[in-house]
Amino acid sequence: MLKGKTAIVTGGTRGIGLAIVKKYLENGANVALAGSRKESVDKALQQLSGYEGRVIGIWPDLCDPEAVAKAFAEVKERFGKVDILANNAGISSRTSLYDYTLDEFSKIMDLNVKAVFVCSQAAARIMKEQGGGVIINTSSMVGEYGQPSGCGYPTSKFAVNGLTRSLARELAKDQIRVNAVSPGVTRTDMVAALPQELVDRISAGIPLGRVGEPVDIANAYLYLASDSASYVTGVILRVDGAAMV
């Protein structure tokens, strides 16, 4: 579905991001996976044997426009273009408002919102020049409902939805589609660390009866990146088993 295309996936070293990287590689794309450190990027690359020459690692500070522009230019030089940007890197927190420090709030907003802005700008500049592209952001079900603690995280995902809808409208004239995937509870390291009993209780509250797997989310990323979604832009696609928190 993505033969000949080039994708950049932020937070591509584990969890949902690594599942997106694998899905894109399986479907013929060249991929640059972005992580926060060279060590985690190298560890992820070791899990992708068989795709040598089609996958590279980058680790720019995602909030630094110059570092991101330089890294994306390197990707373009290596693979010839940048067709897809998956803005997936994100962190969460469940701290109560009474204990929330400004520093913690800023860290969440920096990675979950500012980095999405910085990476989208750098990618859009390349995509406009080459005649189009696709940007896909990672929202969350809490970006629709909020959550009862850790207010910074849902706030950041509401902002991601706002950026998605606004950039879809702004960039359509340049043939750049902008969408978001909104996962429900998904079995990454965070969920794997929970006791099975708690996972069972969460699953029981989800109409489809189970938590999501990273590949469920990656499949949505594949569809939105592909030409099958050529008339789809400005959409926040829920992939959550119809969960409501």
Ligand code: NAD
């Ligand atoms: P994860 O913690 O397993 O992976 C997060 C990724 O972000 C890692 O690759 C990590 O290297 C990267 N990252 C963290 N800090 C970084 C930084 N400062 N700079 C660059 N990269 C950094 O998380 P996940 O569960 O796979 O989540 C991926 C995305 O999905 C996030 O945006 C998250 O908000 C969203 N999401 C997850 C769930 C869930 O239940 N797992 C639900 C809804 C939304």
